[in-house]
Amino acid sequence: xxxxxGQFALILALLLSVVQSAVPMIGAARGNRAWIxxxxxxxxxxxxxTILAFGALTQAFMVSDFSLSVVYQxxxxxxxxxYKITGVWGNHEGSMLLWIVILTGFGAAVAxxxxxxxxxxxxxxxxxxxxxxxxFLAFLIFTSNPFDRIFPAPLDGRDLNPLLxxxxxxxxxxxxxxxxxxxxxxxxxxxxALIEGKVDAAWARWxxxxxxxxxxxxxxxxxxxxxxxxxxxxWGGWWFWDPVENVSFMPWLMGTALLHSAIVVExxxxxxxxxxxxxxxxxxxxxxxxxxxxxxLLTSVHAFAVDPERGLFIxxxxxxxxxxxxxxxxxxxxxxxxGGLFSPISREGGLVLNNLLLxxxxxxxxxxxxxxxxxxAAGTKISVGTPYYNAVFIPLMVPLVAVMAxxxxxxxxxxxxxxxxxxxxxxxxxxxxxxxxxxxxxEGGPVIAVAAVxxxxxxxxxxxxxxxxxxxxxRVPFGDSFKRMTKLPxxxxxxxxxxxxxxxxxxxxxxxAAWKTEDIRIARPGDNIEVAGxxxxxxxxxxxxxxxxxxxxxRFVVTRDGEFITVLTPEKRLYMVxxxxxxxxxxxxxxxxxxxxxxxxxxxxxxWTVRIYHEPLVPWIWAGCIIMVIGGTFSLSxxxxxxGAPVRSKRWQAKSGSGQAGARA
Amino acid sequence: MGRKLIFFLPVxxxxxxxxxxxxxxxxxxxxxxxxxxxxxxxxxVFDLARLDGSGVVGFNNEDxxxxxxxxxxxxxxxxxxxxAEHPILTELAKRNGIRLYGINYKDKPEDAARWLRxxxxxxxxxxxxxxxxxxxxWGVYGVPETxxxxxxxxxxYRHIGPLDQAxxxxxxxxxxxxxxx
Numbered sequence: 001x002x003x004x005x006g007q008f009a010l011i012l013a014l015l016l017s018v019v020q021s022a023v024p025m026i027g028a029a030r031g032n033r034a035w036i037x038x039x040x041x042x043x044x045x046x047x048x049x050t051i052l053a054f055g056a057l058t059q060a061f062m063v064s065d066f067s068l069s070v071v072y073q074x075x076x077x078x079x080x081x082x083y084k085i086t087g088v089w090g091n092h093e094g095s096m097l098l099w100i101v102i103l104t105g106f107g108a109a110v111a112x113x114x115x116x117x118x119x120x121x122x123x124x125x126x127x128x129x130x131x132x133x134x135x136f137l138a139f140l141i142f143t144s145n146p147f148d149r150i151f152p153a154p155l156d157g158r159d160l161n162p163l164l165x166x167x168x169x170x171x172x173x174x175x176x177x178x179x180x181x182x183x184x185x186x187x188x189x190x191x192x193a194l195i196e197g198k199v200d201a202a203w204a205r206w207x208x209x210x211x212x213x214x215x216x217x218x219x220x221x222x223x224x225x226x227x228x229x230x231x232x233x234x235w236g237g238w239w240f241w242d243p244v245e246n247v248s249f250m251p252w253l254m255g256t257a258l259l260h261s262a263i264v265v266e267x268x269x270x271x272x273x274x275x276x277x278x279x280x281x282x283x284x285x286x287x288x289x290x291x292x293x294x295x296x297l298l299t300s301v302h303a304f305a306v307d308p309e310r311g312l313f314i315x316x317x318x319x320x321x322x323x324x325x326x327x328x329x330x331x332x333x334x335x336x337x338x339g340g341l342f343s344p345i346s347r348e349g350g351l352v353l354n355n356l357l358l359x360x361x362x363x364x365x366x367x368x369x370x371x372x373x374x375x376x377a378a379g380t381k382i383s384v385g386t387p388y389y390n391a392v393f394i395p396l397m398v399p400l401v402a403v404m405a406x407x408x409x410x411x412x413x414x415x416x417x418x419x420x421x422x423x424x425x426x427x428x429x430x431x432x433x434x435x436x437x438x439x440x441x442x443e444g445g446p447v448i449a450v451a452a453v454x455x456x457x458x459x460x461x462x463x464x465x466x467x468x469x470x471x472x473x474x475r476v477p478f479g480d481s482f483k484r485m486t487k488l489p490x491x492x493x494x495x496x497x498x499x500x501x502x503x504x505x506x507x508x509x510x511x512x513a514a515w516k517t518e519d520i521r522i523a524r525p526g527d528n529i530e531v532a533g534x535x536x537x538x539x540x541x542x543x544x545x546x547x548x549x550x551x552x553x554x555r556f557v558v559t560r561d562g563e564f565i566t567v568l569t570p571e572k573r574l575y576m577v578x579x580x581x582x583x584x585x586x587x588x589x590x591x592x593x594x595x596x597x598x599x600x601x602x603x604x605x606x607x608w609t610v611r612i613y614h615e616p617l618v619p620w621i622w623a624g625c626i627i628m629v630i631g632g633t634f635s636l637s638x639x640x641x642x643x644g645a646p647v648r649s650k651r652w653q654a655k656s657g658s659g660q661a662g663a664r665a
Numbered sequence: 666m667g668r669k670l671i672f673f674l675p676v677x678x679x680x681x682x683x684x685x686x687x688x689x690x691x692x693x694x695x696x697x698x699x700x701x702x703x704x705x706x707x708x709x710v711f712d713l714a715r716l717d718g719s720g721v722v723g724f725n726n727e728d729x730x731x732x733x734x735x736x737x738x739x740x741x742x743x744x745x746x747x748x749a750e751h752p753i754l755t756e757l758a759k760r761n762g763i764r765l766y767g768i769n770y771k772d773k774p775e776d777a778a779r780w781l782r783x784x785x786x787x788x789x790x791x792x793x794x795x796x797x798x799x800x801x802x803w804g805v806y807g808v809p810e811t812x813x814x815x816x817x818x819x820x821x822y823r824h825i826g827p828l829d830q831a832x833x834x835x836x837x838x839x840x841x842x843x844x845x846x
Contacts, residue, residue, distance in 0.1 A: 277675065284679075297689045311690045319683055326676035333672050370682075377688050601743075 003068055006056025007147040013049040013104070014137045016042060020130035024123035025195075036119050039126040040111040046133065047108035050101045054088075057097060057146050061088050067153035070094060070146050076159035076577050078548045086170035087160045092294060092310075093146035095173055099290070100136050102174075102181040106210070107133065110185060117206060124192035125185075132184055135317040143310045159548065159577035168228035175221030176248055180286035182214025183255055187283035190276045191325050194332040199272040204265035207279065209636055211262060215255045216632035222248055223625035234583030234598035236518060236613035238621060241389050246369040247289030250362050254282040257358035260351045268348055268412060270341075273333045274355070280329060284322040285362070291318055297373065343414040350407030357400040364392045394448075401455045401506065404499055405462025409469075423469070427461035442515060449514030453507065460503035467496040494635025498628045505624025511617025518614075522607040532614035534595060535559045536568070541599070541608060549575045551584070554599045554608065558588065570599045594618045708737075708818050709802035713792020716769050718778030723792040724766055730818035734844045736837070737812040738788075739768040739805050742780035747809045750827035751784050754811075757833065758787035763841060767791040770800050770808045813837065815844050 020042040027035025057070075061084050066072040074091040075084055089095040107129040114122050140146070163169070189207045193199045225248070230238040239245065258278040264271040291297070295311030342348040368384040375382055405427060409420045421428075434457035438450045468474070470492060471484040517532040525540040539555040551573040558565040568586035575582065588595040593616045600609030712725035729735055738754060740747040758765040767788035769777050774793060781788075794800050803812070806825060813822040822840055824832060 330673040330676050334669050373689050
């Protein structure tokens with residue numbers, strides 16, 4: 001019954017999105033207020049309908065209604081309730097529905113919180129948003145209906161892929177989708193601005209918070225995904241340059257560029273055309289990512305059920321959304337007025353360099369991910385792996401990180417590089433000390449790792465110096481500094497935190513990539529294994545029984561110089577319904593390094609494959625990501641981002657006075 | 666005019682990309698296919714000793730040039746998927762009368778012999794490749810892997826992973842029959 005309710009809600013949502021795509025857009029073109037006014041209630045209702053459908057599907061999963069095909073395929077009555085619920089989006093149909101819920105959720109948020117937007121712009125934004133929604137609703141209903149019934153209903157389900165039965169992965173997709181889909185708002189704003197023929201500082205001020213919100217969730221989503229890969233796959237790695245990882249990373253890189261270029265539009269009314277293009281491309285990359293994952297175009301560890309018909313449908317959607325918006329860009333962008341000029345050495349110049357490097361980095365990942373497909377079409381088959389990215393991606397990050405420390409210290413319009421660098425003397429000193437200390441402390445390891453530590457410290461010190469200068473720490477009495485700190489706009493704190501978080505993440509990546517020690521061997525109970533100064537005593541294996549799996553659990557006592565450190569209990573699980581084995585790594589962290597181990601197959605003679613890794617600094621990767629997310633959230637909570645209205649109206653009059661196109665009431 | 670054309674660049678790039686995407690959607694295309702550089706080339710020069718306790722002799726590259734189509738299968742006793750494909754290989758050898766040679770990959774002879782005693786030995790000859798050196802020359806990624814070698818000793822097809830009924834019926838058997846003619 002509730003499934004039919006969900007089905008009905010979806011169909012209504014489809015019809016409503018047709019209305020919302022057309023009516024407000026036409027209304028805005030004709031200046032018809034009644035038609036414009038349709039947008040807001042429609043966006044809210046659309047969200048309500050998709051929530052209803054999502055609720056109906058969730059309910060079906062919770063009560064294990066196996067008469068629904070998707071529940072039968074992806075759930076099991078013996079599964080813990082948490083995974084019954086997360087199983088809703090652990091499959092193609094349900095995750096697509098979640099995609100749409102978030103898409104309409106963002107639309108509803110614009111409708112609800114965009115009170116101070118000019119009505120025509122708001123109508124057009126919501127209309128574009130509805131067009132995207134329409135495409136995906138049609139895709140869902142016609143090719144991947146989550147409410148398809150099977151008759152007769154099977155007695156029990158086929159269970160969720162055991163790799164997905166994990167808290168880390170359970171919440172990874174919603175975060176990731178919120179990020180992907182969040183960029184749809186920037187996209188809708190860009191398309192609406194192209195239709196209006198007007199981009200100004202106020203426009204940038206509205207786009208920024210949505211982009212920032214999307215960036216925050218995408219950062220969290222990617223971090224969660226890599227954390228899951230780290231502890232679940234059992235190989236001690238946290239990033240594999242897998243196509244599906246890459247397609248989530250590309251919108252992140254592009255979105256980061258967009259976040260920064262929008263600042264230039266807001267503050268200096270410059271880089272407008274470029275920012276519009278970035279907004280379109282960022283969401284386009286999200287769409288391409290969805291396409292790649294769901295069409296079976298590339299091989300990946302993350303496989304959804306592959307169906308060429310679905311792939312074709314999304315490809316048509318891509319052609320309309322990306323092709324259409326880029327065509328609109330080609331026609332309308334040349335008519336946008338160019339903004340203010342600036343010298344290459346200036347805050348704007350730094351942000352342009354940031355944008356250039358991030359864009360090139362995105363193309364590098366793009367070529368690495370999709371290049372094999374293009375070459376395959378030409379008849380050669382290659383695979384692109386870590387060596388390519390190490391050789392091409394990392395050299396691009398070096399100047400980016402170097403500039404990241406300098407950029408925030410540069411004044412707008414025109415700057416003296418010498419003066420700024422002299423303010424970074426202390427950072428330079430710290431960098432040299434850090435590099436010398438690293439070279440002294442760590443024997444072996446690549447030289448580039450020492451340089452990487454140096455760059456990370458340079459960035460960290462640069463971020464802190466910028467912040468301490470703003471509050472005049474140590475130069476005025478401490479109380480005054482404190483007062484300055486509380487008065488500093490939150491976005492300034494946010495930037496410092498985000499940049500510092502990046503530096504910490506880089507340290508983590510460097511440490512785990514350069515100085516990781518690993519040992520893979522067959523061990524028997526009673527064996528002692530020595531890895532990076534730690535002794536692992538293998539006490540034995542025992543069988544344990546989980547709710548829907550059986551496991552072999554190893555017990556290893558870890559000591560260092562005779563001193564007890566911890567007991568590690570890695571597991572090898574077999575999920576009964578899908579007959580699929582998974583590894584559960586055991587990890588001990590002290591914040592500076594992880595002791596990581598996994599057990600593999602038995603050799604049949606009492607020996608077990610054992611993998612032990614010593615991973616220095618690896619927790620810093622996720623600590624850095626968390627700090628970036630906190631920084632972004634801090635910035636998002638800035639008053640200036642929330643209430644742009646009073647500032648806007650002043651600029652607004654000034655602008656319309658100068659006779660720009662698209663004057664609004 | 667030139668300035669205006671540049672604005673069309675993004676959409677052009679996308680159109681080209683879209684064309685590739687369309688091509689990539691071909692359901693016949695399997696992105697997981699790993700082509701072998703060995704296809705249609707002669708098997709590498711090798712000479713594998715017999716596997717002790719298996720009761721059959723070893724083989725070398727000359728043995729594969731005697732005018733008979735041979736199925737060469739790399740296997741190991743420690744490999745579970747090898748056990749999974751074992752009944753299919755046995756059927757191919759016993760029922761279809763296909764000549765099946767085995768390369769025993771990085772295995773202990775006593776383990777491999779025990780495995781064959783337990784599950785039956787469908788191989789007419791087995792070479793012991795303890796070091797895995799010969800398998801590398803063949804381009805073996807991991808066990809199990811199966812090659813079809815024609816009567817002149819050229820590798821004509823390679824299957825990665827365990828054979829299943831579908832691959833056997835749709836690819837292996839038709840190709841062998843074609844080669845036999």
